[in-house]
Every structure is written in structure tokens, then in C-alpha cells.
Amino acid sequence: MIKAIVFDFDGVILDSERIMYLVMQKMFQRYQVNLPLSIWSQAIGTQHGFDSLGYLEEHANVKIDRDAFKEERDALFNQLVDEEEVLPGVKSVLNQAKSLGLKIGLATSSKGEWPRKHLSRLGLSDYFQSIKSWDDVQKVKPDPALYIKSLESLEVQPKEAIAIEDSFNGSLAAKRAGMYCIVVPNAVTKQMPFGHVDGSFKSLQDVSLEKIIRYFSPELRTKA
Template sequence: MPLSAVLFDFDGVVIDSHEAHGRSWFSLAGELGHELSHETFVSTFGQRNESILPFLGWAEEGDRERIQLLGDRKEALYREILLAEGIEPLPGVVALLEDLKANGIPCAIGTSTPRANVECVLKITGLADYFQDIAASEDVWRGKPDPEVFLKAAGKLGANPADCVVIEDAQVGLRAARAGGMKAVGVTTTHPAAALEPEKPDRIVESLEEVSVAWLRGLW
């Protein structure tokens, strides 16, 4: 039967970290003495630091040492915010994870977020036991829209990509899911439905409160 695994993007799907990420990027900009507009931050949300920092002009493309240094600092600022203020799963996340667990369907996270961030949030929210594995930024060479991170996540679960569903909030993530031959569900946490529709996801929802195992099986 189809639906052998569900692969969750992290930021914007499991948690709404948009504000915390924004604050950490603006804090880093302040430390470096750079300007950063809200529009530029939004346009890069969900991408890897290796892509964002050269795009912003804060590091030369290929300067891995500086990119690593600045990326690590930005992520440390992000974790400081979460540890100080806490964070909750988005609506419907826990219920869906419970339903998947009850039906014996494994889950993994496929994200451009560093592993330390994911593990930090899973500890804060108590969700660690629901996910069998994580494919994070350290596990891949190519960021979304390349499907590598989702193919890696499916591989960690021993799942056929064609029998997997990816849940994503960003255009590049939906494109990656389709490129990997997986079913794709878009959730409008970060972008409106009109922005996700051109990527041709199988369904678009406002919240994971609309999603269940039976609903996911209906994608086939």
C-alpha cells in the first residue's frame, strides 16, 4: 500500500520559527554592521546559509571558512532565542504525528536547517520520539530545490520515494519533493496558496489540522 513514510520540512511545518530566524538574522546583521531588509529576509527563508550569505554579500561564494563562521553565529543566536523564550508545535502537528505513530508509518525530517537547531527544538517541544530520523543541512551537498535532502530522508527510513509524502511550506521544498518523485502537500504557514500553486503540489492546506493518515492515503 502507498504511504510508506512522511517527510516533514521543519521550519514553517513543524514549528513557526519565522520570527526567531528573522531576529537572529537581523542580530547578525547588526553585529556585522550590515543592512538587511524584511523583503530580502523573506525571499531567502528556507534556503541554506551557504546560499544566503553570498547572496547577501556578507561572504564571498566559495569562502567556506567565513560562511561557516557566520552561519554558526547566526544559528547560535537563533537557538539562544528559542531556549530563552520556548516554542510550540504548529496546530495539528502533534495530532498528525500521533495518527502516523498509531498506524505504524515512520516519519523523518528533511530540512536545510542545521541538525543542532532541529535537535534543540525537538527537545523543547518533546517531539523527538515521533521522528525516526533527520536529514539536515550537514547531510547534503545540494540544497532545495534539489531533492537530495528528501531522498536522503527517505533512504534513512528505507522507504521508496514514490511511496512518500513530503509536507512543505516553501516553493523550493515543493519543487524538491516533485523532483524526487514524491507526493507533495503544501501548507500556507509562510506563503499564501497562490504562491504555492505554481509548484503543483498534490494538495494545499492552511493547517495540518486538516491532515490525517486517511487523508494522506487519499493522495494516491
């Protein structure tokens, strides 16, 4: 029986991954270097998955002041992200989970201050009984540690929980933890391979959590 739902943050709750890619593209263009999505996607859903500045230095044949680059990148990124609202359907699924009595967690490869800041800004903090982040583990996604920590915190077994992800690295982490996983790919993750997940949706809008739970609960299907 499904007892919990665990959200990823970037790309699922907030459209931050698309914005970061746009910012990086803009900054790469100054050096007349293209940043293909197929290359950038290595960085999505994890930390240290892709040395973007090393890639830029190699293709522009220049030495980059990394601290200055990151400072400017983060300033541009934060300015844009601070104007973003929660992605469509997120509040609906959160309210459905609450009404169904599910425990709600969050597992993100970002540092903890990042999701907490935006969950507060978006008025979503009170929904979450557990938040596990980069600060809580030695290895982030695609390693399963974040999801294992979430399951322990919520006091549920892997097959009693559903992860909601948008990236290959994130969904792989959830499956490695033994959980069910549904994905909601976005503009920068839709080209990723998701053959290993349990379901895929274009958006969380109009998603019936009750139907998903029934699908993942054989005992309920038998009684139907």
C-alpha cells in the same frame, strides 16, 4: 500505497522562520535599511540562497563585521526560538501517522544538531525513524538529495511517501525526488508560488492523514 511521511522542520514543526525574519528586520533597521519579505524569502528552506549581509552592506553603504553580526543575530534568535512550542497540528499528524503504521522521517536544510535539539526539547524525538540534514548531503533544498536520502533510510519508494513542507525550495526538492508534497505555508512563505504541489493547508490542525493517504492511493479510492 503510502508507507511514510517526511516532515520539514523549520516552519513546519517549529515557527523559526518567522522569528528569524523578525530578528533580521530588527537588525537591518539599525542601518535604516528595509528587508522586504520578497527579498528575504530567497533564503527560506535552503542554505546560501541569499547573501543578506551583502544586501545590507550594499544598501547601507557600510562594511559589516559579519562574525559579530551573526553572533548577535544568533543570540537573539535562539533566545526567542527556545520559548517556542510546536506548531498547531504537528503532534496530531505525528500521532495519526504512528497509529496508521507509517514510517516517519525528517528532512531539513539545517545542521543536524538544530532539529535534534528542539525535537528533544519538544518531546518529539521518538516519533522519527530517520533525520536527514545539511550534514548528510552535498547540496540542500531545492536539490532533492535530502529527500532521496530520507527515502533510502526509510526504505520506501518516492510514490510511497508524502512530504510536508512550508517553502518553495523545500516543496520543489520533494517534487524533484518524485514524492507527493503538501504544503502548510506560514507568515513568511504564504506569498510563494506553490502551483507544483499536491495540496495546501492553512494549518495541520484538523488535518486527516487517513483522508490524505486515501487521496494519494488510487487503489484505496477504487475500493471506497
